Amino acid sequence: MAVINQFADIPQEGKFQRPLEVGDLLIDYLAQLSVDYVFGVPGGAIEPLYNALARSARRGGLKSVVARHETGAAFMADGYARQTGKLAVCCATTGPGATNLITGVASAYENHIPMLVITAQAALSNFGRGAMQDSSCTGVNTVSLFRHCTRYSTLVSHVDQFEYKLSTAIMTAYQSPNGPVHLSIPIDILRSPVNVQAPSFNLANLLTRSSLVDDEAIKKLCRLLGQARKVVFVAGEECGEAINTLLDLALLMQAEVVTTPQGKGLVSSYHPLFRGVIGFAGHCSAKETLLDPEVDLVIVTGTGLGEWASNGWDTKSLLNHRLVHIEATEGNLTGSPMAQLHVRGNIKTVFEHLLAYVRTQENLQGSAVIPPSSRYLLERRFQLDEEEKYNSDSTPIKPQRLMKSLTDLFPVNTYFLADIGNSMAWAVHYLQPLDRRISGRRSGRNGIFRSCLEFASMGWAIGAAVGTALGASGHPVVCITGDGSFLMSGQEITVAIQEKLPVIFVILNDSALGMIKHGQRLAQAESIGFELPEINYSDYAKALGIPGYIIRSPQDFLALDIEAICQRQGPTILDVRIDPEEIPPIKVRIGVLGKGENDE
Template sequence: MKCTVAELIFDYLEQQGIDHIFGVPGLVLEPFLAACRKKGTITPILAKHEEGAAFMADGYARVKGLPGVCFATSGPGVTNLISGVAGASLDGIPLLVFSGQIPTFTNRKGTLQDSTGVGIDSVKIFETICKSSMVLSSPHAAEYDLRSSYIHAMTGRKGPVHLSLPKDILMETIEISIIEEPFTPPVAEYFDRKRVIEATRELCIAEKPAMLVGSGAVASGASQEIVELAEMFRIPVATTPKAKGAFPEDHPLALGVLGLGGSPLAECYIKSSEIDVLLVVGSSLNQISTFSWDPAILPSKTLININIDPTIININYTADIPLIGDAQTVISEISFRALRYLDEQEEMIEKRYADFQREKQHQNMVVDPEKMMSDQVPIKPQRLIFDLQNGLPKDAILFSDVGSHLLWALHYLKMTRPGQFIAPFGLLTMGFGTAAPIGGKLAAPDRPVVAIVGDGCFGMNGMEIATAVNYNLPIVWIVMNNSMLGLIHAFQSLSLGEDTILTRFRRIDFAKLAGSLGAVGITITEPGELARLLPEAIASGKPTVFDCLIDPDEKPPITSFATGARDYAARTLH
């Protein structure tokens, strides 16, 4: 079969099940976009900025389970993609990043927006933040390069790959062999049988075990297996911030989130010095989930760590029993082998559960729970999250941007499904929450998609609301408006008091701004309004922005995280 290299790309993407791509055009991308229009099976989405396009591709990938595809022209198009692609890389999100390139016959001649090394070198730029980065240097190798890039993105720890597309190579006609079946990543079902047996015994005879579930468990689809193991042996379970919802937060064994914005119950229980065995599933145990690597996280006897990536399994804490492999496979094997311990441990299991329920009566999962019911105006952020909880459909996908609103959501929301709560924890990039839900909605058109963002975040990528309007995407954005960069303000106030630096600005009327972009804009000033109006906004089928005026004097729950960072500095520097 004969086709151009550009047409080959879209044939391949279509075969993999990809139906939307995101970007901003440029002159060198003309053959690429012409092939997209000619094929007619994949819809290109025009973003307002390339960073927004990368975020949209990221949101699409997280919800769809396939690589998100973003594209940009050479030069500034490349550099504008960087933050979005870097965030996806740190979060292990598969992206196919296509950047346009000048024709090969004009290389190194000072051509406009040259990205071959005379201007900038797009391949080298992306090498540092992608699993692979290459230029399509030959039409004859294009099919191989495309396939290998896709496989690389989707195997092992997933992540972005980059292909630079010279304009003349895209236009070349080639003979190709069409793949009839989409690529299915091989399942990493391996495990170390001897260590699994050892880990199972340690877990089952433990007097006070606990589990910490990370995002790797979500990626492997291990959430149900974790629930079953926890219920079998009555093991309390915390999640990392990134894995919020991987273990249902309304479950009797739930501790909530451990770490940044997390649950006092999880912190007190895991750091109690009474935990003898801690089973960690799919977490690198990084700063945001360990209060800056607090030694109190370590159990008194055995740390068991399951991770598919052998390079990070011992990077922050040394596991007594490291289990390299797929989380779902390893947890299933542990559960199978644990059955033989059930009868002999029955009395201890029931005692453990009774003790845990008594502990929960003395330690809340949130601080200041009374503020969730406050009728004060301006609205307490705790109350706004309570109203969000009451108005949010159970099947909704909730995106969060980065700022104090992320901590409010981590702390006060209860998530019950894996993958239901999405935020860019790897790079903590502001602006994600206005753009990424667009990709998420296109990946799951039948599910409600809601985003919670800060006023500072909205100022960065808020123009992407016009993108949702342009494509009739009924997404709801909830802006927590306190006229400041709330998280930076909160951290600065710990050392500077209220005399903070560059954290405040004049109030922006986001409802009016949304209206000017073609969306519905609604100002929320009273407690209870959001809970009542959110279901109506979702049912309306229109892009909607809620401008929620919240109390600027409320500080997000950062005390434990800030204390951990201070203590780590003291341990390290003195």
């Protein structure tokens, strides 16, 4: 790899040229992987890395995006990685900077996001001497802390270790299961010169993925397909790369398709074979599809089948002998020990084999192949729980109707992110984005709807929306969040202001921690701790110098110039005063907690 002189912009005397520092070499390695941004918050101990980022930015290379809180930086990196497919990178200084990252990193860990986490340390010579913000093995040991939420966590104690530990970390981030990795680098190591003028390894080549599959398991699955009366496919969030092939196969077989909550958005709501979401805030039609006595083969892929995706570990509809589980992530298979077959390997490759097999069988029988590019009517083949409220014009606006309005208002190239809390439940069930690719065909990454359910961190969508917008030039990004989440992490909106990003923050304002309030009511628990102050978020927006609007009814949306909002260089706040008495579809969660009836 050709390396541009890191210090070409610094006046040199004679032929003297400063050597590369460890921070510069790190940037060169990230450039190999086409990373565009490092998300973080500066600090004294990590200053050498920010010096390297400044030099990179002057050359038109990687740049820093400064979050307002380190957890927000990790969420931004998460959103950027989901959007672009590139490595997520976040950084923080020593001590509280590093510990502030942990929630965002833990979220990436549970959601299998490849992420490089760089934290600083005091100088090696100051270990054990009571250095300020000491997070070495003699202080608050951040290397040990991160071991519980990363795939790899290590201290770089010598310059000569750096390249080897960096390559090990990044390769580990992409091993199954994907996830975050952590390098703790003392300030004196970060600013140390290195004895190379270019990276010694080509990480892009080292990350080349294998398409190996279990041929014997595929043969068994082909036999099961040939014998099955009726098949249902269940698509999780990790089958994005294979979703087009999965849908081609479903069309050929006329097999119905459901998704997990995390997989929502990979399949158009208007696909003729889509029957909705199974699991948390899901649809009765999805559960009924799986309970159909004619169904004798359920093929699940791209999910660990945890609480959210399995309908609270439902053994009647999903976790039973009809199940076949296809996974590239070995750890996901631990969620289905009852399955009649596990198929290991690259998910797309597995479905390509299955598609070839079924096409051969269909051709032998003279059956016609349904073109996947056929045009479909914009019609849902599944019902919502309260269709009348979905179409209601009442004031205050029903959350159900809000989701319909968002679908109707925003263009088809909009990305929607839903935050944890009631906003997630409302969006999973009622948000049905229009998609110009009605057949469900899309890229190998996440779909037009994104969530973060496994670790379920409040405020994730706020930071992730910023990262998504940085990776989705020309696309509006809608962040659906609650007032509780916004009060927790809303400061990250100022990053969208600074970076001139068209993110629309839709705040469900009911002056409450809504999931807590309604969860207590459903569980007949004490009513405590859910109240929030009444806040005018439109005025908050105006204080920040950005547009803010109060929405009390569906008619209020008619006064908005949505096209202008989507095209402006900067964010917008929609302060939506929802009906606070509407009960979100969270009964599965209450049932799992053992304090309510699981009747969803």
